[in-house]
Amino acid sequence: MTQKQKVTSQKEAIFNNEVVSRFELYNSLFLTLPFYKVKDTGTLLPLFIKYCEDGVKQHQTPAEIITAFFEKYTQASSATDVNDLLFRFIQYIERQVVLFDAVEDASFQKLNTAEDQGSLSSLLRKSAFNTELHDRTAKLIEDFSLRLVLTAHPTQFYPGSVLSIITDLTTAIKTNDIDSINQLLQQLGKTPFFNKKSPTPVDEALSLTWYLENVFYFAAANIQSEIDSALEEIQIPSKKVIEMGFWPGGDRDGNPNVQAKDTREVTRMLRQVLFRCYYRDFRKLKRRITFRGVEEKIHQIQDVLYKNAFDPAIEPKDISAELAAGLQDIKDTLLEFHDGLFADLVDDLLRKVALYGSYFASLDIRQDSRVLRDVHAWCRQHKPILSLFPENYDELSEEEKIGHLSFKSAKIHHGEDTAPLISDTLDTITDIRTIQQQNGPLACHRFIISNCQQASDILQLIELFLWNGWTVEDLDIDFVPLFETVHDLKDAPAIMETLYKHPFYQEHLARRGNQQQIMLGFSDSTKDGGYLMANWSIFNAKVALTTVSEQHNVKLAFFDGRGGPPSRGGGKTHRFYASMGKEIANNHLQLTIQGQTISSQYGSIDSAGFNISQLVNAGISSGLREKHNILLDPEHKDVLDQMADDSFESFVALRQHPLFLTYLERYSPLSLLSKITISSRPVKRSSGEKLRLEDLRAISFVTAWGQLKQNVPGFYGIGTALKNQEDAGNWDQITRTYQESGYFKTIIDNCMMSMSKSDFSITAHFAKDPEFGAFWTMLHEEYERSKAMLLKLAGHQTLMENYPVEKRSIAVREKIVLPLVLIQHYALEKLQEEATASTAAYEKLAIRTVYGIVNAGRNSA
Structure with missing residues (x-):
């Protein structure tokens, strides 16, 4: 067994013991909690899950599965009783997803070790004894930056109260504190997940500032501190590397409901939240620095921070330079008269002031050219x-x-x-x-x-x-x-x-x-061309x-508009940046962090620090290598050009199919997404009644396919493109390209991730539908074709074979939410046949399933 195989085996064992086993333990506790109006729900839910699994294997329809279950295990005698119990199942499953997230996050450090990313310090330390490498590193650091831009998308919907519970639950699980876990699960069960009314743009901004205040404020500063120490060790001047950006309140194209007053309010809010963070840190600093010679300066700074954090009447101005100068005076006094005692606390706050100034995160303004x-x-x-x-x-x-x-x-x-x-x-x-x-x-x-x-x-x-x-x-x-x-x-x-x-x-x-910044959008380009x-x-x-x-002679910075799933530029993002050759400007990494990707990859200080480090490492390692990208060589480029054209033709033919949008509207909750109270933005750009693909927002497009468990935007056309190359006798060339190009390999790996979250067996009964049967069969055949060709290309037996822990995580999550998918199809089917008196109940049922399915996917929209 190789070292890599040993590490993988160890991780699988850790995942099974630390995550799966603990989830099953705490889930059994959760199912027995005496919540109001949910008597017996916890007992019936495992039976319902098993019924759903068996029914899907037998290709039964959701209505057949649900009807048979209720006849066998319940006394429900009316549609109202059935819907009531299904709704209680949904509420439980939503919280099971949260519990699994918390258990997984609690094991984050054990599952993600330094070997996964390589230490940033060790990466930089390599240049200490090589003059040429040292000079290149110094030049690279001088130009390098990473900007993470938080965006408001309708798949990040937990209010601050729930986020706080998740944080506390994760902490309790780390220490197996059963009493706290029990209380937090009860609190989770009784705490509303969603608002009854849609949030305003400012509400969305406030929700996202929770992550700025509780996660990024600390995580970004920790990574910057690591960078500062590593650079000092190899005698390279430090510089600000990490930047934060923000879209809620500024993005008008994404949300036409944003107005100038919202922009003003959001910038005031960002400033106030930041100074609240500064004030909190300064109070800790003040408790330690109790020496003579700094009393007056400490009093002055505390007064300034307090007023900027809590006084709404204060006239705001940029005081970052003034604040930094005052902190530096305190540090100088500590160094000169008090042996530098607690100077590290001052350094930490100085570093944060340098990172965040008086603004916390740069607010971008975006508007459509038209x-x-x-x-x-x-x-x-x-x-x-x-x-x-x-x-x-x-x-x-x-x-x-x-x-x-x-x-x-x-x-x-x-x-x-x-x-x-x-x-x-x-x-x-x-x-x-x-x-x-x-x-x-x-x-x-x-x-x-x-x-x-x-x-x-x-x-x-x-x-x-x-x-x-x-x-x-x-x-x-x-x-x-x-x-x-x-x-x-x-x-x-x-x-x-x-x-x-x-x-x-x-x-x-x-x-x-x-310097010129250019933004490239992954979402609409995928909706447009596959x-x-x-x-x-x-x-x-x-x-x-x-x-x-x-x-x-222009210094270029690319700003990538990436969503959560691979079909919107997500997936193993850092691998894209690490695979860039010298032909692509890569010194300034800028990308959007969207939807539930914010909570799944940056939801805790540990996970945020790890993922920020991965991106920094990817950019620096790519810059130090400066190798030629082989995809630009004719033998590789020509074959990728042809594959892209074949894939494009296949995807466009699908888009132009007369049943394409009709199918999506009939079998997914697409037409109901506008009624979900988690976002202030509309589902489509035009206000007309008739839905057109060009008006449909990419996030709604991808979400709808994800709810169907078909994820068409993440794979469709790639199987046809690979099969055409095989038939043309170019398979050996494609295999070499896959083995030699990190960029192409990442595209393939991320495509496998999309397909791993697909399950056509859930909708296998569609094949018998007189109107849509042939269309479903066409989608399914391309899925099977793509799966077969990808496995052959990678030399694997199963999808995501080289990511066993993530593969196992996806499998557990898909099992948790399978009942939600079936309940959704059941409700949508009833909406097609029931009288208008029942419409509201089934709409509510279908809409509520969306939340848990999206969140379980971690990067599904």
């Missing part, structure tokens, strides 16, 4: 802008439009009768300046243009800033184009070439350190954009 074009057109109709543009400006070519842009400062006034989107855009542009003055320049310095299709989209936005109180000299804003669809990704290099050549934009970049084409298009776009940026 909205911004409308705002620009509205402004052109008003003095003093009116005379600068011809009446037919919108009909001009791109080159002619750019030629009319003059970038002159002006002030546009708008009144109460102005259209809401126009007012919001202009107000927000004005407010950004105020936010920067109050919280610091980094508090809000990026404006992201969604659906960016031409250089004028960026240049016109700059004009909007200049027409609303900004001057060229104080334009401390990064304008970030977002390219998402397969078509837009192909056009992106030409758009950036136009920008880089534009004299005004060149001057703007020079003032911003000659899994393989999306990943391959983004890879090629990164290569081309890096090339054009280097030609113009």
Whole structure:
């Protein structure tokens, strides 16, 4: 047995003993708790689970399974009684998912050892005795950064009360504190999971600040401390590496309900929460530093922190420099007169002030280019802008439009009768300046243009800033184009070439350190072109954009819009960054952390620290290697080009199938997602009644397939592409590509993860449906084809064979939520046949199943 096999075997044993066995133990306790109105539910639930498993194996319909169970084990005599017990099952299962999460998180450190990621210190220490490597490391660190951007998506829905219970439950499980576990399980059973009303954008922001305050504030500082120590050891100057970003309250394209007042309120909230953290830390520091010579300074700082944390009437301003100077004075006194006693506590707070300033996390503003074009057109109709543009400006070519842009400062006034989107855009542009003055320049310095299709989209936005109180000299804003669809990704290099050549934009970049940030979207590109084409298009776009940026001496930073599942850019994310070659700008890693990925990968200080370290290690190791990416060699690139085209054709043919959306609406809760009270954002972009695929948000699209346990966006087309290569006699080449390319291997591994969370046996009875049977069979055949080809390519017997612990975790989770999936199908089927009087009850039943299924997936939406 190899060392790797031994480690894997040890981990499997740990998982079974520490996670599975303890979950079964605590779950048996949980099932016997005397909750109100749930007498006998805990006794019946295991029987129901077994009935569901057996029924699925026999390809029975959900209605057949549920009806037979109730006839055999209950006295339920009406639909109301049946629905009532099913609803109680759902409530139990939701909490079983939480319990399993807590048990798994409690074993995190045992399951994720330093060998999994390699110590950051050891990685950097390698350069201590190699002058050339030392110089390269110093240069890399000077340029390197990691930005994690928290986004509000309708799959992160636990309120702070439940998150606190989960945290305490995890702590109790670590020490097997049965009494505390028993009490916390009772508290969990009686605590509401969801609000009766949908949250506002500010409510969503407040929910996410729980993670900033309780997790990232500590985890990011811990990793930065490790980096500081490692760099000091090898005599390389330290620098701020980790940055935090934030979207709730700023992302208008993702949530059209966001308004300027929300943006202002969120930035105030972020600031106040941060100073609450500072104040909490400073009180601990004050209890230790009780020496002479620092009393006055400590009193001054405590007073400042208290007012900024708790006084709503205080006039906010950026005091980070003042705060750092005061803390440094205290540290100097400790070093000079008190042998440096407790100077480490001051260092810790100094480090946090350097990381978070007066803003905590940078708030990004995002809006669709079509909205911004409308705002620009509205402004052109008003003095003093009116005379600068011809009446037919919108009909001009791109080159002619750019030629009319003059970038002159002006002030546009708008009144109460102005259209809401126009007012919001202009107000927000004005407010950004105020936010920067109050919280610091980094508090809000990026404006992201969604659906960016031409250089004028960026240049016109700059004009909007200049027409609303900004001057060229104080334009401390990064304008970030977002390219998402397969078509837009192909056009992106030409758009950036136009920008880089534009004299005004060149001057703007020079003032911003000659750095350009570009966002690439994984979600819509997958919805547009399928899994393989999306990943391959983004890879090629990164290569081309890096090339054009280097030609113009521009330092490029990619900002990846990644969701939770592989079909939205998730999965083994750090492996993507570690596999980058020197042809792709990789010094600045920026990515969104979305949905339940926030709680699953960054829900505790331990897990957040581990995953942040993995990303930092991936970026640094990739930068130090600077190896050529073999996917750019003709023999590899040509075959990936052909595979991507084949996969794209297969996926587009599926999308164009007349039953595609109808099937999704009929058998998934897609049409009900808008009624879920966990988000303030709509399911689709247009307000029309008829659902169109182009209007459907990617997260809703992926969620719907995930609820069906078919995960089509995560694999469809890849089996056909691989089979075509095999039939063409190119299998040996594909195998070499898989073995030699870390990037391609990660794509394949993540695809296997998507497929591991699929279970077509649940819907096998669809095959007999006279309307949708052939369509289901087509999906199932591509799944089986993809599974067979992926296993052959990897040389495995089962999916995720090289990730046995994760594979086991997925299997347990899928077993827990199987009844939810069947209850959902049962409710949806009843909605098709029942009279309107029963509609509300079945809708409620179907909607409630969504939460547990999503959360059990950990990265399923």
